[in-house]
Amino acid sequence: MPTALATTHVAVDQPLDLPLTLESGQAFRWHNDGGVWSGFIEGRLLTLERDADGLHVTFDPATLPDADRAVRDYFRLDDDLPAIYAQLCEDERLSAAVQRHWGLRILRQDPWECLIAFICSQNSNIPRIAKMQETLANTLGEETSLGTLTRRAFPTPTALASAGETRLRELGLGYRAKYVAPTAEAVASGGLNLFALRAAPYEDAKAALIALPGVGEKVADCVLLFALDQLDAAPIDRWVRRALEDWYLDGQRLSYRDLWAWTRDSFGPYAGYAQQYLFFRRRETARAKGEGDS
DNA sequence: CCACGGCCTGATTC
DNA sequence: AGAATCAGGCCGT
Numbered sequence: 036m037p038t039a040l041a042t043t044h045v046a047v048d049q050p051l052d053l054p055l056t057l058e059s060g061q062a063f064r065w066h067n068d069g070g071v072w073s074g075f076i077e078g079r080l081l082t083l084e085r086d087a088d089g090l091h092v093t094f095d096p097a098t099l100p101d102a103d104r105a106v107r108d109y110f111r112l113d114d115d116l117p118a119i120y121a122q123l124c125e126d127e128r129l130s131a132a133v134q135r136h137w138g139l140r141i142l143r144q145d146p147w148e149c150l151i152a153f154i155c156s157q158n159s160n161i162p163r164i165a166k167m168q169e170t171l172a173n174t175l176g177e178e179t180s181l182g183t184l185t186r187r188a189f190p191t192p193t194a195l196a197s198a199g200e201t202r203l204r205e206l207g208l209g210y211r212a213k214y215v216a217p218t219a220e221a222v223a224s225g226g227l228n229l230f231a232l233r234a235a236p237y238e239d240a241k242a243a244l245i246a247l248p249g250v251g252e253k254v255a256d257c258v259l260l261f262a263l264d265q266l267d268a269a270p271i272d273r274w275v276r277r278a279l280e281d282w283y284l285d286g287q288r289l290s291y292r293d294l295w296a297w298t299r300d301s302f303g304p305y306a307g308y309a310q311q312y313l314f315f316r317r318r319e320t321a322r323a324k325g326e327g328d329s
Numbered sequence: 330c331c332a333c334g335g336c337c338t339g340a341t342t343c
Numbered sequence: 344a345g346a347a348t349c350a351g352g353c354c355g356t
Contacts, residue, residue, distance in 0.1 A: 158336075251352060
C-alpha cells in the first residue's frame with residue numbers, strides 16, 4: 036500500500052532540545068539518523084527535524100491528517116516552559132540543572148506503550164528497556180512505512196496478550212513477562228481504558244494503574260507524568276531518591292509516599308519537571324565523581 | 330506501616 | 344577467565 040508523504044512545519048517558540056528530550060529516558064523508540072528523528076506519535080510513523088524556528092515534520096496524511104496538532108500535543112508545546120523554569124530556578128540546585136539541560140520537556144506519550152515500557156524498566160537500564168521495546172515491536176508489531184522508511188509499530192494490547200507469558204520471556208523480558216501478559220490482557224479486554232485516566236483525579240488514576248500486576252507507585256507515577264497529563268506526578272527512582280536524601284534532606288531516609296509529598300510541597304504543581312531535572316543532575320554528578328559515590 | 334529477599338538478563342567490574 | 348554486582352522496582356512474607 037503506497038503512502039503519500041506530506042510535510043509540515045510546526046512553529047516552536049519555546050525551549051525544546053530534541054535529542055535531550057527524546058533520549059531522556061521517557062520514550063524509548065526514537066531513532067536519530069543524522070538529525071532526522073523517526074518514531075511514532077499516536078501510533079503513526081513520522082520523522083522530525085529541528086530547525087531554527089520549529090520542527091520540520093514528515094508524515095502520511097492518510098493516517099495522520101492532523102500531524103501539526105499531534106506533534107504539538109506530543110511535545111506539550113502548550114506548557115509554558117519559561118514560567119515552569121522560572122519557578123524551578125528558585126531552587127539553586129534545580130537552577131543549575133535547568134541551565135545545563137535547557138529545553139528538556141516532558142512528553143505526552145501513548146499511555147499503553149508507556150505503561151509497558153515502565154513495567155519493563157524495573158531492575159533494568161535505559162539501553163535494555165529500549166532493546167526490549169524494539170524487540171516487542173519488531174516481533175509483534177505491525178509493519179509501517181513512510182516513503183523509504185520502514186519500521187514496526189509498538190504492538191497492540193491484543194497482540195501482547197495473545198503472545199502470552201512464555202513467548203514474552205523468549206523475547207527477553209525475563210520475569211517482567213509475568214506482569215506484561217496479564218496487564219495486556221486487562222487492557223485488551225477493555226476492562227481498563229487508559230486514555231480515560233487523563234480526565235481522572237491523580238489518586239484515582241494512580242490507583243487504577245497500581246491495580247495492574249507489575250505496577251507499583253514508581254511505575255504508576257512514570258505513566259501518569261509521561262502519558263496521562265499529571266504534571267505533578269513525581270516518580271521517585273533510586274537516582275531521585277538519592278538526590279533528595281543527599282541534597283535536601285540531610286541524609287534522612289523517607290518512604291516513597293513521604294518523598295512524594297515532600298517534592299509536591301517543595302516544587303509545587305511542576306514536581307514532575309523538578310523530578311526529571313533532579314534525575315539528570317544526579318546521574319551527571321554521580322558519573323563525574325567516578326560512579327560509586329555516596 | 331517497614332524490612333527483606335527473590336527475581337530474568339546482560340553489561341561491567343573485580 | 345569466571346564470579347559478583349548493578350541496573351530508573353514489584354511482590355510476597
